[in-house]
Amino acid sequence: MRKILTACLLLFAFDTLLFAQESPQGTANISLDYYLPEGYTYDEKVTKPKDFLGFEVGEWTVDYEQLIRYFEKLAETSPRVKFEVFGRTYEKRPQVLITISSPENLGRLESIQAERQKLRDPNANVDYDKLPMVFAAGYTVHGNEASGINSSLLAAYHFAAAKELEGDLKNIVILIDPALNPDGYSRYSSWVNSHRSMNLNGDPNTRELGEAWPGGRGNHYWFDLNRDWLLVQHPESQNRVAKFQQWLPNIYLDYHEMGSNNTFFFQPAIPSRDHPLIPKSIIEMTEKIAQFHVAEFDKLGSLYYTRESFDEYYFGYGSTYPDIQGSVGILFEQASSRGHLQETKFGPLTFAFTIRNQFRASISSFEAARKMRPEFNKLMHDFYKEAKTLAAADTEKAYIFGAAEDPARSFHLADIIRQHQIKVFQLNEDITVNGVVFKKERSYIVPTEQPQYRLIKAMFEVRNTFRDSLFYDVSAWTLPMSFNLDHAALSSKVYNLANVSPIGADFSMKRGAVTATGEHYAYGFGWENYYAPKAAHDLMSRGYLVRVSHEDITLPNNVTLKRGSILVGLRHDAKAEDAQQLPKDLKEIAESTGITVHALNSGYTGGYNIGSPSISVLETPSIAVLVGTGVNSLEAGEIWHLLDTRMGIPITLLPIERFGSADLDRYNVLVMPNGGYNSLSKSDTEKIKSWISSGKTLIARGNALSWLNSQEIAKFDFKEEPKEVAKNLQAPYADYSQNAGARLTSGTIFNAKIDTSHPIGYGFGSDKLFVFRNNNLFLEPAKNPYANPVLYTAQPLASGYVHPENLEKVKNTASVQIKRVGSGRIVAFVDNPNFRAIWFGTNKLFLNALFFGQTIQSGTAD
DSSP, X not given: OHHHHHHHHHHHHHHHHHHHHSSOOSGGGOOHHHHSOTTOOBOTTSOOHHHHHSSOBTTBOOOHHHHHHHHHHHHHHOTTEEEEEEXXXXXXXXXXXXXXXXXXXXXXXXXXXXHHHGGGOTTOOOOTTTSOEEEEEEEOSSTTOHHHHHXXXXXXXXXXXXXXXXXXXXXXXXXXXXXXXXXXXXHHHHHHHHTOOXXXXXXXXXXXXXXXXXXXXXXXXXXXXXXXXXXXXXXXXHHHHHHHHHHOOSEEEEXXXXXXXXXEEESOOOGGGBOTTSOHHHHHHHHHHHHHHHHHHHHHTOOOBOSSSOOBOOTTSTTTTGGGGTOEEEEEEEEOOSSSEEEETTEEEEHHHHHHHHHHHHHHHHHHHHHSHHHHHHHHHHHHHHHHHHHHHOSOOEEEEEOTTOHHHHHHHHHHHHTTTOOXXXXXXXXXXXTEEEOTTTEEEEESSSTTHHHHHHHHOOOOOOSOSOOSSOSOOOHHHHTTOEEEEEOHHHHHHOOEEEOOTTOOOOOOEEXXXXXXXXXXXXXXXTTHHHHHHHHHHTTOEEEEESSOEEOTTSOEEOTTOEEEEOOTTOOHHHHHHHHHXXXXXXXXXXXXXXXXXXXOOEESOTTOTTEEEOOOOOEEEXXXXXXXXXXXXXXXXXXXXXXOOOEEEEEGGGGGGSOGGGOSEEEEOSBOOTTSXXXXXXXXXXXXXXXXXXXXXXXHHHHHHHTTSSOOOBOOOOOOOOSSSOOOGGGHHHHHHHTOOOSEEEEEEEOTTSGGGTTOSSSEXXXXXXXXXXXXXXXXXXXXXXXXXXXEEEESOOOHHHHHHHTTOEEEEEEEETTEEEEEESSOTTGGGTOHHHHHHHHHHHHHGGGSOGGGOO
């Protein structure tokens, strides 16, 4: 036993020494030979990275523009390479794709794409051996995980120049997307390069290794793009998914980084956390590919592991999105140097070492593709054959969804679905399903009997039972719920009776209109439409009088403007030409937002008249969102994205570091996203309290509520964790992580009840609401019953996993609560209404707080 232990210790010491010593620590030690595998000779006509960049890969973090220029040069010097710009990011950086194959294949790429689409046809005859397979690699979706993008330089050079690959490339098309997140990566590379010393220092405290908030992980709006493959809310994802659907890659490699004191992970992931919709054949192929990684990393002497981390559950990852479409997604997680050198418990970790591991994972993956090429094509074709069989046996023949009061939310869900090469049909006449009326041109049907059967099920299914109680990410993403839409599964009988027409590539949101032309006494529109806030703000910014009605108003044509409807007219100081301009502006705004504007000839309306004192004049929201150290950048970015890209509302991103000197009187709305605010001083706290007391609106989310509580700005009563009485004096230590993790609420959809007569509930057509929760903050209802506009129901679980103890805790608790501070208001959100830009169904809660928080009566706040 002692000899075995000694041998193990020696082996560990050798691996640790290898980890430290084979990774060059000085720039002079890095050479191309350090990276390249043995047994290959390279075409001297193909430009090497250093010859173009002026430095060796890993010596500096390559700038994105340098990267692009090198790939253009590679395409010039190698007949195997095609360079393509296929999209633009928010910051207008090009998204590029490098296609590498034989010159003959490069001359017939469209033909190959068309042939590959037959793999989705179960009845097609496909010669698996003759059809070129597609080997795709996507690098650095998290912008500060730089080993991936830098290794793409080596991968592209190797595949473009290695003479021994000439024969293989006749049967394989390689797709390299070198930077899935160009904007985030550009932030990161600028940071580390501008703080890099010529004499590298691996001290984890050095400035190079600690990016300033928000870091480079997210895109321009700080979103995690590795959660957006399914949701396609950002141009980077939309463009990339379009390419995926065009090519149908057999393998998709997804390169990431993790904490510095780790080794290297490759899939398979934790077996108990594989999504049930992923067929066993995909998981088995993942295991086969893993054996090639094992051989490569054993040869290198790099430490690695599998099956102990991560999962293949949520289909929004780059490594899991392929698995639900007959491809094989592979996740790589490399310990990060987070700069050019960092001390770790394994020894000094250099940037070059991390790059080499990622590059060699590309080599091992290609070796798997080369040796099992026909198997991959057959695997995909069999996947769709099985999908046809499953769909035929499924009693749910289609899904219908819609919102009678709001065509915009229905449109956006239909638009998401169609981007995944799924057929969507628009309803041409009203239909009633289970007592719910689905309106024509506002409702859509998705048949299940089509190639993307499994992906359709993943989008619409409700799943509340699981093999495992731990999740790396969300446990539920039922899309009609995130849009708060009426939805139902249809039997073949109901589906076959539906009068529908297919939506096409030119699919667009229906334009709105004004009901009459010319000048009128006043105008009004409902708050139900998703883009009503955009319209209201646009009118405010043009100087018109914008008011909100707190009661229903009946128009002469028996149309009812419900509570929360907007009335538009001229201010007392309006000029004569303003009366002529208003109908023109309303027409323009209605058409762009999809709202219907009603022209009123008289103020003598049914119920309340247009001049009623119960109709509040709205003040244009002047908004500051706190950002910076301690604030959750994801949530801050979600707010920024919602207001900036969808609603056209300018906001101030106010850094916490500048809060003390900021003039808060510039703003009437202050937003505190989820995060820690302990860096705010006592004087800052008093400043916030005084500002709210003067009649302003504070919107706070998540842990910001705990901070407000601790500073005694407002009192929130949270359910305390019960003190557990141990039933046994001893529990297995090995069970701790599992039991503790099972109590986390990673991402679950719940049922809530909303008061539609409350300003926070304006525009909602029903008191039933789906809300998303990914925390264990349980807020007791306020004693004032008018201060709880959104409460969880007594049977709250809608979709996803929740620990039984937490399910009991969440029942009848508050999701949104109103607090009074002086003459101002705090609108407190326990849950995130803007999660990942996909929760169209609860965005309105947040927007209502922005626009109507000022109108909430003081007696209704707690």
